[in-house]
Amino acid sequence: MRLTNRTRSLYFAGILLAFWGLIAVPRAVFGGQKAQEPSSSASASQSKKLSESTDEGSLPAEIQACQSCHGDITASFEKTPHWKTMNDTRGGHAMQGCEACHGPGGDHADDPSKSSLFDFKKATSEDITERCLTCHASGSEHMSASNSFHRQNDVSCTSCHSMHHATTKEHMLIKAEPGLCYSCHLQQKAQFNMPFRHRVNEGLITCTDCHNQHGTSSVLEGDHLVRQVRASASGDVVCFKCHTDKQGPFVFEHEAVRIEGCAACHIAHGGANPRMLKYSNVNLLCLQCHTNSPGIHATVMDANQSHYEQACVNCHVKIHGSNFDGLLDR
Numbered sequence: 001m002r003l004t005n006r007t008r009s010l011y012f013a014g015i016l017l018a019f020w021g022l023i024a025v026p027r028a029v030f031g032g033q034k035a036q037e038p039s040s041s042a043s044a045s046q047s048k049k050l051s052e053s054t055d056e057g058s059l060p061a062e063i064q065a066c067q068s069c070h071g072d073i074t075a076s077f078e079k080t081p082h083w084k085t086m087n088d089t090r091g092g093h094a095m096q097g098c099e100a101c102h103g104p105g106g107d108h109a110d111d112p113s114k115s116s117l118f119d120f121k122k123a124t125s126e127d128i129t130e131r132c133l134t135c136h137a138s139g140s141e142h143m144s145a146s147n148s149f150h151r152q153n154d155v156s157c158t159s160c161h162s163m164h165h166a167t168t169k170e171h172m173l174i175k176a177e178p179g180l181c182y183s184c185h186l187q188q189k190a191q192f193n194m195p196f197r198h199r200v201n202e203g204l205i206t207c208t209d210c211h212n213q214h215g216t217s218s219v220l221e222g223d224h225l226v227r228q229v230r231a232s233a234s235g236d237v238v239c240f241k242c243h244t245d246k247q248g249p250f251v252f253e254h255e256a257v258r259i260e261g262c263a264a265c266h267i268a269h270g271g272a273n274p275r276m277l278k279y280s281n282v283n284l285l286c287l288q289c290h291t292n293s294p295g296i297h298a299t300v301m302d303a304n305q306s307h308y309e310q311a312c313v314n315c316h317v318k319i320h321g322s323n324f325d326g327l328l329d330r
């Protein structure tokens with residue numbers, strides 16, 4: 001059967017329409033989906049808007065209301081790390097603004113004499129600590145704050161930190177170390193003025209290099225209490241940060257070092273004796289434990305004859321531990 005010219009033309013036209021339909025339909029579908037995605041320029045504009053949300057003109061009504069009366073406090077607050085949290089979108093301004101610490105301020109704005117705001121100057125140390133820990137309870141620095149010696153002795157966060165009038169760029173302290181610590185710890189201040197001491201006053205190390213002021217696990221060790229020392233209950237690990245040659249492990253350990261720690265022989269902050277030892281006479285220090293030394297040690301045990309030439313450490317040179325000799329001679 002032969003096709004006429006008209007029929008042949010219609011046949012080829014149908015094939016062409018079907019072919020173009022296969023191309024046009026997917027393009028329309030996928031093109032429509034792509035058009036719905038936000039452009040990169042729009043996303044960048046939105047990010048820039050968030051980063052500029054703390055400009056004065058875009059501050060929330062809450063901050064502007066506080067600023068109208070407390071301009072000096074707000075000006076100081078703008079220089080603190082807390083101010084940077086205004087951009088935090090996780091909680092919004094209600095979680096990072098003035099009301100996050102002081103509570104709702106609507107009544108205070110209407111009538112300051114009937115204010116129900118949280119006043120840090122009048123609040124108890126326990127209430128202040130609880131309020132600060134609503135944000136600062138997590139992390140290794142603050143996780144033991146509820147059991148810290150500072151909290152047990154009614155030292156609150158604002159005893160050391162100032163939210164509005166800090167004098168240090170970091171940590172918002174009311175005074176820099178070690179002067180801040182010395183305002184309470186007068187005994188340690190005197191120890192750091194002794195002839196042999198850790199060089200805290202010279203700025204080589206700080207109190208918080210060894211201590212976590214917010215709390216750590218602390219236990220009673222012999223006749224001394226290890227107070228909030230970083231890294232371990234006995235305090236030895238924090239010593240090994242600098243005195244790495246004393247760390248070990250050793251094949252033959254000195255039991256006093258293993259059981260009682262560095263403080264069995266040394267005064268941690270400073271003292272009158274070389275190497276910050278508890279006693280000026282090394283033999284007397286050793287004889288606290290080694291009271292039954294027989295034979296050849298009899299002359300050494302005589303306090304009247306104990307001078308440098310007869311010191312225990314002349315023979316027992318590896319008093320922190322040895323890998324070769326059980327008597328710590330080498």
